[in-house]
Ligand code: IPM
């Protein structure tokens with residue numbers, strides 16, 4: 079198993095070091111894996127003038143899976159768009175055809191108290207957001223800032239989805255739901271947007287191939303509200319790139335912290351890039367404050383989806399549960415009565431629990 083390790087910026091290198099430590103511990107136990115690291119994002123821009131250098135893209139292409147940290151930082155915010163760290167992430171997704179983004183939001187019983195919602199609302203919640211990742215307004219052309227006749231500037235982006243793009247992500251959603259509680263909610267803005275109208279039609283067509291899965295549709299504004307009102311009504315949510323970006327951040331907070339949530343971005347053959355759903359958190363970078371669990375859980379998803387190592391993935395997840403049950407908490411999930419630990423200590427604890 080050849081893994082490209084791309085730590086990135088901000089807390090990226092700190093959290094990645096913990097996930098690598100966990101994978102090394104498993105390698106000692108006989109798991110055959112090879113890891114190679116490369117710069118990406120702002121780190122790559124600083125070193126090579128390009129957020130996604132050709133060598134990094136090649137490493138990612140040649141690998142069987144990619145473990146990604148996070149990219150971005152204040153000092154890059156004023157760069158031209160093509161040089162910004164986020165372009166590395168978007169470029170990898172697009173170049174590698176990673177169109178299916180799976181973002182599970184599951185509440186660990188130990189962390190119910192860390193959520194800002196009442197325990198009875200979130201406890202037992204287990205949602206999977208299937209977000210389309212290579213289309214929509216993120217990539218639609220034309221886009222830009224132009225000068226109008228009256229002299230003022232106008233910014234514009236294009237939301238677009240082809241039938242085949244909707245169809246393949248709908249299949250990802252239905253397949254995922256079929257393996258879970260068999261409920262799929264497709265989220266769109268069909269009351270306003272043409273793109274969403276087509277989205278809804280295509281998803282409804284695909285549903286005929288999955289008679290065992292109950293399909294429902296919801297407008298995105300309502301979905302944002304329902305996620306807070308009664309998150310347990312959802313099993314799998316399938317949605318477009320931008321709605322999925324927003325709803326998955328919202329869903330993450332139901333679980334207590336965005337620092338807990340892993341994700342998988344898969345191509346048509348289940349080759350994948352695995353990353354925490356949180357960002358580079360420059361405000362806490364280098365302070366040993368970041369929660370490495372989302373990255374460690376991303377490594378578990380990698381073993382499960384790209385390498386068919388369900389058993390080993392389960393071992394990592396169990397180790398995380400054990401560490402939480404012992405009361406260890408990084409600051410983002412700390413509550414009185416638990417033990418506050420740093421990034422490194424949390425990683426060590428997971429390795430010890432393995
Ligand atoms: C995410 C992030 C990215 C996105 C950014 C960093 C480009 O927010 O993975 O959710 O918008 O997709």
Ligand code: MG
Nearest residue numbers: 323324327355
């Ligand atoms: Mg996001």
